[in-house]
Amino acid sequence: MFRIHPLVSVLLCCFTFWFHISFGYLITCSGIVPMRYRNDKVSITDFGGVGDGKTLNTKAFREAIYRIQHLRRRGGTLLYVPPGVYLTESFNLTSHMTLYLARGAVIKATQDTWKWPLVAPLPSYGRGRERPGGRYMSFIHGDGLRDVVISGENGTIDGQGGIWWNMWRQGNLQFTRPNLVEFMNSRGIIISNVIFKNSPFWNIHPVYCSNVVIRYVTILAPTDSPNTDGIDPDSSSNVCIEDSFISTGDDLVAVKSGWDEYGIGYGRPSSHITIRRVTGSSPFAGIAVGSETSGGVEHVLAENIVIYNSGIGVNIKTNIGRGGFIKNITVSQVFMENVRTGIKIAGDTGDHPDNRFNPNALPYVKGVTLKNIWGVKVQKAGSIQGLKNAPFTNICLSKINLHGMTGPRSPPWKCSDVSGAAIEVSPSPCAQLSSPQQSGSCANHF
Secondary structure (H helix, E strand, O other): OOOOHHHHHHHHHHHHHHHHHHHHHOOOOHHOOOOOOEEEEEEHHHOOOOEEEEEHHHHHHHHHHHHHHHHOOOEEEEEEEOEEEEOOOEEEEOOEEEEEEEEEEEEEEEHHHOEEEEEEEOOOOOOOOOOOOOOOOOOOOEEOEEEEEEEEEEEEEEEEHHHHHHHHHHHHOOOOOOOOEEEEEOEEEEEEEEEEOOOOOOEEEEOOEEEEEEEEEEEEOOOOOOOOOOOOOOOOOEEEEEEEEOOOOOEEEEEEEEOOHHHHHHOOOEEEEEEEEEEEOOOOEEEEEEOOOOOOEEEEEEEEEEEEEEEEEEEEEOOOOOOOOEEEEEEEEEEEEEEEEEEEEOOOOOOOOOOOOOOOOOOEEEEEEEEEEEEEEEEEEEEEOOOOOOEEEEEEEEEEEOOOOOOOOOOEEEEEEEEEEEEEEEEEOOHHHHOOOOHHHOOOOO
């Protein structure tokens, strides 16, 4: 059972209250995609759907979506999933539709993995993320779509990922595991008021997309479930992630943009990503950038974040061979509790798709601002370790307090190949970040 620590709940309420008082309203980026009202409505039961948890409903979902696609009702169509458990194989969505899950509705993935369709690898990855060749299609999939909503009354999309996790543990995977929900080459996407659980691999993966809103979602997977990232915006722009709870086996939110030479060649960055009022726990990172950043990542804002019982609070990660850039990243108003490492920025993280990567393709990391961060029970304050021939520059740490497990101070920071500034940071940062005058890194934040 997943429970939020009482202290976390209090702090989250305080954050929300502070924003109401300060601004008179709750700041949101969700307006980038307007919610659509659909005059035309159909139910999955109209197409033979049976919510008994045993009947396979693949035909019903595919026929319903075929009807929506080809009748093209003005304003689109809402596909209603009433209470019940609807077992199904993977299926594709279409444009101008809403998939609406009633309270008590569960769309559950079949565990017949041998029936799972294969799709081509992403061009910015060159192969499946886990295995060479293609990859299994996501459970709920969309490619080249516009104006799609997945919403409802907190119904559930259950990937039944246990069988996939065991295949990964036993080394039996032939291809890369399926994501729970993936949109490719799409725009005008809203995902809200749905529970996602037990994804075989990454949970929500918008890739090559623009104008995406993910809000009021709950994402759950066991802490030992491999690679069950919560939300991974990937080579996408104008993405809004807000007001969500995530507890999974990997990073809660990880911004990506392609893998080594394939990501460099594809050349599509992730930009203008907002992550706000997200709470959760993970054995890995709360808020992450990377490590697949070969197309570049820029203009990321993460604020009002609560992270507890986690490996790393904030993790910006890349590697030799990645190339690309990470710049103009701001993380602010973060509370973390019981975290092994508070902040980690590293140039030696992640594997490579093959031996054709260019070791001279070094990442460019500049303009990372971390401010107003408070942590308790933090074992290590942090490390910032750039690359010898590509140092990380303009790193700004401001108003950061990371308290240790047994006393008011954590062990010292560990730094190399980095320059920037630090103001009001405890424990005291490394010498490379000791002076606010150094390169003017924090000049725009006071």
